[in-house]
Amino acid sequence: xxxxxxxxxxxxxxxxxxxxxxxxxxxxxxxxxxxxxxxxxxxxxxxxxxxxxxxxxxxxxxxxxxxxxxxxxxxxxxxxxxxxxxxxxxxxxxxxxxxxxxxxxxxxxxxxxxxxxxxxxxxxxxxxxxxxxxxxxxxxxxxxxxxxxxxxxxxxxxxxxxxxxxxxxxxxxxxxxxxxxxxxxxxxxxxxxxxxxxxxxxxxxxxxxxxxxxxxxxxxxxxxxxxxxxxxxxxxxxxxxxxxxxxxxxxxxxxxxxxxxxxxxxxxxxxxxxxxxxx
Ligand SMILES: Nc1ncnc2c1ncn2[C@@H]1O[C@H](COP(=O)(O)OP(=O)(O)OP(=O)(O)O)[C@@H](O)[C@H]1O
Ligand SMILES: [Mg+2]
Numbered sequence: 001x002x003x004x005x006x007x008x009x010x011x012x013x014x015x016x017x018x019x020x021x022x023x024x025x026x027x028x029x030x031x032x033x034x035x036x037x038x039x040x041x042x043x044x045x046x047x048x049x050x051x052x053x054x055x056x057x058x059x060x061x062x063x064x065x066x067x068x069x070x071x072x073x074x075x076x077x078x079x080x081x082x083x084x085x086x087x088x089x090x091x092x093x094x095x096x097x098x099x100x101x102x103x104x105x106x107x108x109x110x111x112x113x114x115x116x117x118x119x120x121x122x123x124x125x126x127x128x129x130x131x132x133x134x135x136x137x138x139x140x141x142x143x144x145x146x147x148x149x150x151x152x153x154x155x156x157x158x159x160x161x162x163x164x165x166x167x168x169x170x171x172x173x174x175x176x177x178x179x180x181x182x183x184x185x186x187x188x189x190x191x192x193x194x195x196x197x198x199x200x201x202x203x204x205x206x207x208x209x210x211x212x213x214x215x216x217x218x219x220x221x222x223x224x225x226x227x228x229x230x231x232x233x234x235x236x237x238x239x240x241x242x243x244x245x246x247x248x249x250x251x252x253x254x255x256x257x258x259x260x261x262x263x264x265x266x267x268x269x270x271x272x273x274x275x276x277x278x279x
Pocket of ligand 1: 033034041043061062063064065066067068069070234
């Protein structure tokens, strides 16, 4: 459990004096897209961000500020126009098993069962069928879907599919989870349940998490730090350390004036100027 010791839950990460290895280092990253109609669009102004090993960082900001683009760049799915990303000190040149994406557009394999979907990663990594399925069953138990291993994705609810997608990514055992609005399309009840599941998993494994969301309360509940972005061009407006003790319990937090203060202050930080097409 060397990783778990990197974060002392009684101290916010910003106040820790111990050097913590940066799991993700984003240095001078910009992204310029070519407009189909001609011209260019600066989606990301230089972004500099160091995320420590085992840290839970959320990214918030108005639609179009470049949150997904930044996550794709860290994932190695999109190259930056300038600047560089390193993960564990190694430059990112493409996707890798150290970074597990949970993106809505990465659908489950419809022709595979729930078990088959989750066992796919370990199988690809060379595990025997039996070992891969044992691992997949363990993960399905953790996301509460043991009873559904023989189901196909089309037989599942949206929340269940999202849980399978999380288990499928965890099956690679990535050091870093890249989550782009993973709970955005879910009903409030399922969303709360999955937030709690994710927090429990994170408190156990202490993976580094980069978590994009539009929900301020969700970000405050989950995160060590919140990166607030603004747009035109997309850039970091402010980074807010969330100094709330862990483990966190939502019921208690809702009554906690400090939690309420974070939510109000961060909502105010997220300005949403009207987007100019072609800007
Ligand atoms: N492949 C692309 N080609 C051209 N422009 C793009 C491309 N991908 C993103 N953009 C532009 O880059 C900007 C940032 O997009 P991005 O999807 O990263 O925003 P976002 O913050 O994730 O927004 P949302 O909250 O709506 O998901 C937008 O102006 C978008 O039009
Ligand atoms: Mg997005």
